[in-house]
Amino acid sequence: MAYVSIADRDHEIEHHDPQTFITKYIWSQDHKVIAIQYGLTAIFVGLIALALSVMMRLQLGFPDSFSFITPESYYQFVTMHGMIMVIYLLTALFLGGFGNYLIPLMCGSRDMVFPYMNMLSYWVYLLSVIILLISFFVPGGATGAGWTLYPPQAIAPGTPGIELGIILMLASLAVFIVAFTMGGLNYVTTVLQARCRGMTLMRLPLSVWGIFMATILGLLAFPALLVSAIMMLLDKTILTSFFMPAMISAGEQLSHTGGSPVLFQHLFWFFGHPEVYIVALPAFGIVSDILSTHARKNIFGYRMMVWAILAIGGLSFIVWAHHMYVSGMNPYFGFFFATTTLIIAVPTALKVYNWVLTLWQGNIHLRVPMLFAIGFIFTFIHGGLTGIFLGNVVVDLPLSDTYFVVAHFHMVMGVSPVLVVFGAIYHWFPKMTGKMYNETLGKWHFWMTFFGTYSIYLPMHYLGFLGVPRRYFSMGTTDFMPESAHTLNTSITISAIFVAVTQLIFLYNMIVSLRSGKKSDPNPWGAATLEWQTPDNPPKHGNWGHHLPEVHRWAYDYSVPGYPDDFIPQNVPASAEAPAGRDHGIHH
Amino acid sequence: MTITLIFLACIMVTVIGWLLRQTLNTQPWVSNEIDDAVSGKSLDTNSKAVGLATFLAVATSLFGLFISAYTLRMKMPDWNPLAEPDLLWINTGALVLASIAFQWTRGAAVKNNDNSVRIGLAISGALSVLFLGGQLLAWYQLQAVGDTMARNPANAFFYLLTAVHGLHMLGGLWVWARSAIKVWTGAPSEAVRVSVELCTVYWHFLLLVWAILFGMLLST
16 A cells, blocks of 8 residues: 555654644644644634624613624624624634544544544534634624524614625635544544544544544535535525515515525524534543542443443434424424424433532542533433423423523533533643643633633523523513513623623633643653553654554543552553553443 | 425434434443543545535535525515526536546546546546536526526526526635646645545535436426
8 A cells, every 4th residue: 555644654654743833733734733733722812702792782681782782793793792602702612623633642642533534524614714714804894694694684674694694604614624524524424433442432532422423423414515605605695486475575676586495494404403412422521531530430431431422423413403493393293303303312311420420439539621521411401301391292382482592502502512622621621731820710711710700501492481582682671571681691691700800810820820830740640541651751753762552441430449549540451550450340 | 494404414314313322322431441542533525525425414504595596585475486507417418427537537546547647637627617617608598588696586596596506516626726726736645636536526515416406496
């Protein structure tokens, strides 16, 4: 074979060390550098989206007090906040960031199997982000169609940003999908083909399982978004009628003929629902590893966890229409989708039980990553339970257009994955940078974020029950909304500003620790997975020095009876255990 | 959406079924020498082949979704079936021959027959370019009789589907061009064997997709 990918090579790795600053940090093909590029870009746009949410909350908490928030700009903030958070922050950060960083290290590979394509993936992602950000500055501004971009209003007169904003949004999504596909092909192929000796699929840490399955979902689901983006782009630019019905707008007949807006909704949610799990599955995996490591106990029900990931992945493709109960559908369809939605709660609940049972009688160390992981269990249970409400057609119909839905999806796929992002950054920061952060600040960051987000979203459920409608720029005066609802809105806004400001602690901690943090131990948490066993800290290009590791055990040998340390790294042979004759049955 | 679901169900059943077989009857918490000896490759093939197979799954999902959208949109009352130009039959013939030529080139590459690989790549490339040229010509023919994209959703789908299929072929031609330039400038066929093998698979896939799309366009 003429071509041997870098991941298959064992020796002569030093010759590949890039020498100049540009090849090392800019045009880098090292998965770790690409991961950090992805991560920093995603966090950067995430901060913009955070600022946008504060602007929205300012209007909702103190209506008509700020002249720079017009109804148009409000809808632009809503749209861009949602789109950036879901796609450009969470998807990019979990898969492009953590996927890139963790897959080769946890699998014991030197790099991704197609490093050049991996580099390209980041630069194309950056291009999509730039296109997205440009849309803020074009005439008419960014699109204000809502993050779901439903036609006809997404491109019909009256919606902000129907000139260039929507075109740039759709183009940016298409470019993002190209970037994701290039990255995704790498992640799948690397997990399948470039693991080190002894690393069976069932010895992989759950982080890799979660990222792997999420990537498969992404690869199969993002085409649906691509299809809808292309077709809407054509409806907008050359006036086809894929989605646009014949309609009269402001007294004028538009040139579109009988297109189907519901077709768009099907395509969008065919992507949109798996997208929830594209974000959730990596979070599930990472949380499992953080909990196990910091509770010094093997993960409870490893195989069941893997099967649950597979089941959730498969089921996530047949629940999409539960986002469309209010669009009108055959009642039998509604029944079908309500049933599948409730079924998907079973493997998800299994995972929650297993996390809790992992903590049970563990030797829990409440370090910063662990706090975030346990916080995730709380927020995820809350968000998940309200999901069961909304999965039922009859409950969904009255609640669908209220703040209850906003509260639900922010708990389940806003706060929960973001807590995992923070937990993961705190967990792997010593490995990525070789430095330790300030743990006290990290704990402050956790508690303020955790209570702050609860004080935002718990009251929102109540507003939803009152019938306070979401999507409205201004509530006006209505009989069904008591004065207390307005007061509550003000309080939510104050909490939101509090949480946003709290994130400065995180940024400060990361930046200062990077510059002057104390040197970290190569394996500060005593973790068993491979990334903590690298010869250098942080690992160099090629990861493993001269020899690839060999794996002799699963990723969760914590507190093994009779062994002097409370963890055994995956690359320690069975013969090296002291004393011999360990009873494997005890810990499972 | 049923069509996409069937496509995806097949893909997911394969993927999940295969993964389940890796995970049943294992006790990962028990260390054993059989597992220790497992190489890090799940599939006994080139990594590029796995990459291509994954990409084909993505492309299948994409085309499946387009077909689903087509069948859903077709039911709306303003749908006016398009009379496809007969030229498409000739284009289809060119694509079939390109696929056969690739298969032949692949055989030559496996046997390390340098000369045949050079000729085979030239023929398969020429036929593919012919196919793309023919598709463009079909567009011009439609434009000439006033069947523009915005005129009717059936037209719009025709242009869209042929364009997306053509773009996929352009991607394939990029890989083809790299291999062709290599062997034409004197590299042995061994240097491009993997690429030729993967191109062959990819061209068969493009033919299959085109056959399905063409059949659907003709019958509706």
